[in-house]
Amino acid sequence: GQQVMQIPQYQHVQEGEDFTTYCNSSTTLSNIQWYKQRPGGHPVFLIQLVKSGEVKKQKRLTFQFGEAKKNSSLHITATQTTDVGTYFCQTGANNLFFGTGTRLTVIP
């Protein structure tokens, strides 16, 4: 299946600092999806990337899909305490495969 490695596993930032999480694959991906899971909650779909080199923005969040479609990143500018949670990437066709996630802690 299309598996991805996600790094880092944990990230602690001061409020206002930027944050980035990366997903990397050894094979070309057809698409990649990103999710956010708040503490105690369930994963919530954020965005889908399909095209090579695609960049999408949602307010302070910027999502990128690599030119070779083997990697993707999620960047948060000027983190806020509301950004706390675990961010997952997801690939796959029928058997949807999730990265191990990056847990973000924001220190006020």
Added chain:
Amino acid sequence: DAGITQSPRHKVTETGTPVTLRCHQTENHRYMYWYRQDPGHGLRLIHYSYGVKDTDKGEVSDGYSVSRSKTEDFLLTLESATSSQTSVYFCAIRTGTGDQEAFFGQGTRLTVV
């Protein structure tokens, strides 16, 4: 929440007992999934279904079975629960063949003592 309901939300059971978790959806989506979530492992796929009576194994299917006799219900059964199956279980649906995003239920926290 895409009309997904998981039951029960919490359960404590003893080692060796059978346990069934239920996932119910209201929107007739074809694809349904069961994941378990453990610290350091993210979300790992147990089984998934692509239609009534059509199921396939995921990466951590040992010790689990599933059934889907109706479009709206996807059941996950632990035939003989073990402590290693203590976890949070999430059901998810996928809305269509061309859509790869998943929508999750609220989760079931299962503790095997």
